[in-house]
Amino acid sequence: MQQVLRRQVPHTALDPWHADIYYEEVRLHTPEDPRAGPYVMPLVTLRTNPCRWSASAGCVMCGYHLGANRAPVTDQHLVAQTEDVIRRVNPVVYPSLVFTSNGSFLDRAEVSDEVRPVMLRMLREAGFQFLTIETRPEYITSNRLYAMVKAFSPDTAQGFGPHPISVSFGLESSDDFVQQYCINKGRRREDYLAAFDLLRSRGFPFDCYVLLGKPFMTAQEDVKDAERTIRFAADHGSGYIFVMITNLVDYSLTSYLTERGRYTLPSLWRAVELLGRLPPEYRRLIQIKGISHAPVSPRNYARTCDLCTEHVKGAINFWNQTGEFEHIRAIYPCACRNGFRKGEWAVQAEASLCQRIVSEYQILAEELDIDSDLIPEADLRTLAVAENWA
Ligand code: SF4
Numbered sequence: 001m002q003q004v005l006r007r008q009v010p011h012t013a014l015d016p017w018h019a020d021i022y023y024e025e026v027r028l029h030t031p032e033d034p035r036a037g038p039y040v041m042p043l044v045t046l047r048t049n050p051c052r053w054s055a056s057a058g059c060v061m062c063g064y065h066l067g068a069n070r071a072p073v074t075d076q077h078l079v080a081q082t083e084d085v086i087r088r089v090n091p092v093v094y095p096s097l098v099f100t101s102n103g104s105f106l107d108r109a110e111v112s113d114e115v116r117p118v119m120l121r122m123l124r125e126a127g128f129q130f131l132t133i134e135t136r137p138e139y140i141t142s143n144r145l146y147a148m149v150k151a152f153s154p155d156t157a158q159g160f161g162p163h164p165i166s167v168s169f170g171l172e173s174s175d176d177f178v179q180q181y182c183i184n185k186g187r188r189r190e191d192y193l194a195a196f197d198l199l200r201s202r203g204f205p206f207d208c209y210v211l212l213g214k215p216f217m218t219a220q221e222d223v224k225d226a227e228r229t230i231r232f233a234a235d236h237g238s239g240y241i242f243v244m245i246t247n248l249v250d251y252s253l254t255s256y257l258t259e260r261g262r263y264t265l266p267s268l269w270r271a272v273e274l275l276g277r278l279p280p281e282y283r284r285l286i287q288i289k290g291i292s293h294a295p296v297s298p299r300n301y302a303r304t305c306d307l308c309t310e311h312v313k314g315a316i317n318f319w320n321q322t323g324e325f326e327h328i329r330a331i332y333p334c335a336c337r338n339g340f341r342k343g344e345w346a347v348q349a350e351a352s353l354c355q356r357i358v359s360e361y362q363i364l365a366e367e368l369d370i371d372s373d374l375i376p377e378a379d380l381r382t383l384a385v386a387e388n389w390a
């Protein structure tokens, strides 16, 4: 299905000599960070070739492929993009930065194994102290980890860390059924656990993105799944957990469903509800993302009503920067919150998630002219039983 939707993605040939850089207000809190507290984080997205998973299938809400380059990106381009970052981002003001690609920084189809250490050495020599890269778990190998740390932090390379490179995962959900059939992530919990184990044993910090606003799920199912996933990530050592609120990007399944009235972006109140339900020891790890910045601007962001969207976003932003829950507690009780409670939050499903997904897949197959025998119904039902969604 995703392949059919992706067929119309334009053949982008972005300027390969410059990187995308935008800034987000965050809070730093782990012992490995060069400083603690509110921080403006530069997010460098290299204009690499697209995520391989996105090109072949892709996650249902993803728009990273729109910021990727369809013309070949060479090592020379990537070195030039790194020089561009060094020219534009001052390491004295910004010692820590997210430096990543449009999918997986550790996939050699995006960043070659030869050029990756060259780029990291350039960043170290320029004075940057701490990096966060993003990757799917299947691209993590001991060799790549070692090559990165040797280039960026030769002082810690021979030891067991902590190393000043953190690895970020789009975990989205710790539930295999949700991962597979609501998000189409193409990975299982075990894949992440293996990657977490390897990183921990080698002294690398890591963090996880958790998706809020998953299609096919009711708001309550979505929040419960996010809560379980947050506990899973935290209990396995994730230093930060970023709750990513789905936004609407072109050529995604979520956009396709929205246009036909079968999906709606979550209200921002859903994120507020989630924060309120978390015990403080888990909540303190959370920052909410996806509400106002993205490498490629989405068509729509999650919101509340015209009167209070900016106010709620502001409160979430202050929470992100300070970790003070008072900012969330003090959100003005706009009438639309009641509307959320009586509407989106009150929706009860009439069938199991498994049944709803099978019927939605059947509709999609018909609409997109795909043979419905391709729907892996037996596997889907088996996994639904295993994860209690049957
Ligand atoms: S969310 Fe990440 S893994 Fe999924 S398609 Fe997008 S870039 Fe690839």
Ligand SMILES: [Zn+2]
Pocket (backbone or CB within 6 Å): 304, 305, 306, 307, 308, 309, 334, 335, 336, 337
């Ligand atoms: Zn409102």
